[in-house]
Amino acid sequence: MLGYILRRVLWIIPVLWVIATITFFLMHFVPGGPFTREKERPPALERAIQAEYGLDKPVYEQYARYLGKLVRGDLGISFRDRQPVIETIRTQGFISGQIAFLSLLIAVTVGMTLGTLSALKHNGPLDYLGVLFATIGASVPHFVLAAFLSTVLSVQLGWFDLLGWGGPKAASDLLNPSAYDYRKMVLPVIALSTLPAAYIARVTRASMLEVLNQDYIRTARAKGLREYRVVLRHTLKNAMIPVLTVIGPIAAILVSGSFIIEEMFNISGIGKEYVVAVRGRDYGLIMGTTLFFTLIVSVSSLVVDLLYAVVDPRIRYS
């Protein structure tokens, strides 16, 4: 088991390396450079700027330099504000991380509850409601839902605020209740979590239905176990495995979704940062944010694989 975890963790290194390489060369193909402006500068100044940031060197040399620094944990600086990229990722990533974490939490809770209820009341009114939610929720893009929610709940009813994020700005404030402003937290989280919730509800329902038909469930009922025990211990636990398989894709959905949500609610998170970085060809920031997102996706898929073994004792990694 330990060997397996170690191998999986080590595998993240080549993943990051290949993705860094692809991104590095691709971004140099994007027309224009970080300092391309409408107005032309005197050639001497242009050369000085290029030399200052090492952009006058051939691309492969810049690549080698970047890798050299990356190995030592240095992500370089952003060309826009000369801040270290790692700082931007830390502050912006903290905000995006909160949104993603809360959304995942709500998606899993709501999705599994709905899916379980649907399966238990198979073909009843509750089941149809659940299926309706799962189908529509999976077909409505984040921005459509966000537009709808913000029009009704914020503009019309005035329940929530629209711009910015209400969570704490720094890790030290996580336990400080006054750092939270729920009026600015509810809408982005609902908008981001609905799609994954619908997805999870659908998978949970299908997998619960399959397990509920198994002989061992009939046995469990026959020997007089209480219904909640049958559901929680015998059904839900066995139905978890297909649900876990979608948690991986959901990490990716949350990443893509955060781009939209941050744009719509004007939250300065890391998705918004990436869009700005690509538009401004801010090389350091593009690389930093890409590696950050890749790391998140890789680590979450590793965690999911390890969770399989927790849920299903038959799965052994070696």
Place this chain on the structure above:
Amino acid sequence: MATGQSVITQPLVLGDDMWGRDHRGLWTDAWRRLVRNRLAVAALFFLIVVASIAFLAPYVHVIERYSPSATSRENQLGPVADHWFGTDQLGRDMWSRTLEGIRVSIQVGLGTQIVVLTLGLFFGVLAASGGRLTDNVVMRFTDIMFSFPDLLFVILLRQILIGRDIPLLTNTAVICLAIGLIGWTTIARLVRGQMLSLAQRDFVLAARALGSPRWRIIVQHMLPNTLGPVIVAITFGIPTAIFLEASLSFLGLGVPPPVATLGSLVSEGYRVIQRNVWGVVFPATAIATLMLCFTFIGDGLRDALDPRTR
């Protein structure tokens, strides 16, 4: 001798009678099951109607009475007799613009799948039929591309390719290519897995024993048997691509203006939503409807083609 023959032929004839079924293949069976799924048929029918209207619009004056880019003084209208879906900030007819958006969405949805299918089949077959080393290299590459956050890759590639004068590479094709180049990994894994399990089956062994060349076994015996799950995955890939394109357009990173896309229409409408909700309602409904239709068709196909549900 004569009796021997009858012994051999008799059970075969009997066998056919016993099951009493006429000779229909996997695809006829699947088609019958699909037709029995009312939701999928309704979705397919509805989609064909919508697509016909959208693609005929530029040529039929009755459908499209205003060009999608023609501005007028009557801006920010709700639905009226002259403009069924109202008009936008510049007085452009939202009905024509929504139809144009639907055209782009369908083109992107289908076009992306062509790229996905080509690359997925290529890498899947390569991994399954190459040697152990090839398999390892291709699959590790697939794993890595799978971990690439798709939106980041698509945005980067879009920035590189958009607006370049490359023949055949229209702006819509750029989006298809960008989404397809990251989306093939699922198909490649699927094809490889299927091919590896098929390679153990008796009919492949029989074909090999009869001396069929390798390419022939792959193309004629193995690939057709992988098609079922691949078609299902491709169908589900369509709404995903439509979703991704709409998200890109919403961020202003999709098919550039003056072409109207559903994502950019929602984004434009959202900016003035307090004055006119209809600018968001119609394109948003269009996206959701398209995605729902393709999802229902995908569900129907999966139930029809997945042997487990038989």
